[in-house]
Amino acid sequence: MTVPTLAVFKLASCDGCQLTLLDCEDELLALAGKVRIAHFLEASSAVAPGAYDLTLVEGSVTTPADAERVREIRARSRHLVTIGACATAGGIQALRNFADVEEFTRAVYARPDYIDVLATSTPVSDHVDVDFELRGCPIDRAQLLEVITAYLAGRKPDIPNHSVCFACKRRGTVCVTVAHGTPCLGPVTHTGCGAICPAYGRGCYGCFGPLGTPNLRALIPLLHRHGMDERAVERLLRTFNAPAFDKGVRS
Template sequence: MPPKLAVWKFASCDGCQLSLLDCEDELLTLAGEVEISHFLEASSMIAPGPYDVSLVEGSISTPADAERIRHIRRVSRRLVTIGACATAGGIQALRNYADTEEYRSVVYAKPEYVATLAGSTPISAHVPVDFELRGCPIDRSQLLEVISAYLAGRRPGIPDHPVCFECKMRGTVCVMVAHGTPCLGPVTHTGCGAICPAYGRGCYGCFGPATRPNLGSLKTWLGSIGMSRPDVDRAFATFNVAAFEEQPDDPP
């Protein structure tokens, strides 16, 4: 029997699942090597578990979500979270720093019918995760590497250095040094190919914090080029707001 692959969605925009569909030719090859047992973005066919590899997109934001992810963990040999929502709570984690009950009472006519948790949290806050694939959205070549690695029984070969390394490798002039452009590249996990700096824009931190990011140093530098502290905080409050908030300003 071929290995079983399942893809699951929680609170998210579906962009990371679409990254898998965008693999096109590679996906056809993958489909010949595995049984895609659960992937509602692509097919209504559902095969029962257990599953060899489960890819999980989205954050946990309701009690039902919390129960469902525990079930998925029980029936999955390997569980891989994909994207900023699943690995860090996503941009919807901005609600973690506000009054969710107030929002619910203002937005919904019958708030008592809306079951929600106080915050939006990553999958790892609820169940053990075998691997986290960062990005908003994820990089499809990295996704294929993760799937191939687990099907082959090895650890995925995903680099964890900052985006600055990618700028150096592609010969991109540093937008911070050359132009004084605010950029989160020094503290952001690699994976995007340094697309934004290649077009003269600063990194927005789509792939979340790199390993041991020196946030304090970067925040000081951003302040030195004229950014106010609220503007600096706002720069980090996007796709991976909760992940950056959890990092100390100065690594140990």
């Protein structure tokens, strides 16, 4: 019987989502008995050339080399899953999309002419076909294990598609907006974090990115009523998933 192969690749990112996989510990040991980890430089220098049955990609496409590399990865992967806000939405580095990258490079680097970078930071799905996107900054460990085991079993991952508000209700958390007037992105943010922030009395800041059809046009006036001006709302939306939320505002 052929053992399925798993590969993990990194583009522009902080490595946090790969560390989530390593933090699985006991679950990872059980998983290692079911797959052959063919490429995972965060864990081992041993590398197999592929093709790979399941490939996880962390990080956004920020350079011409990234764009070429992700096309090569896609060509060697039976299934490709992007993990984390960088890979699914461009990440916090996508704040460059709203500014002048050349101005940034001139300010930061002594020799900006050595810097070969794209004007925008974009999700992997802008460049190649993606079989599944797992959101979060970082991703949730249980959701990651569900995605991996689902593909090994030949089924679709069972990842909830509701908002953070549902998670608040399930854990019995009082709505911070209704009770305290605290601005919160929970109504438009994809579930997965367990509603941690509202449970500790602060509003959700959208680290799992927007729902498939976020009603931001309805939420933004509510944020204004709770004391946020246009600039404050912009800053709230432009964090880990800035391009995705921006697209929701414009749609």
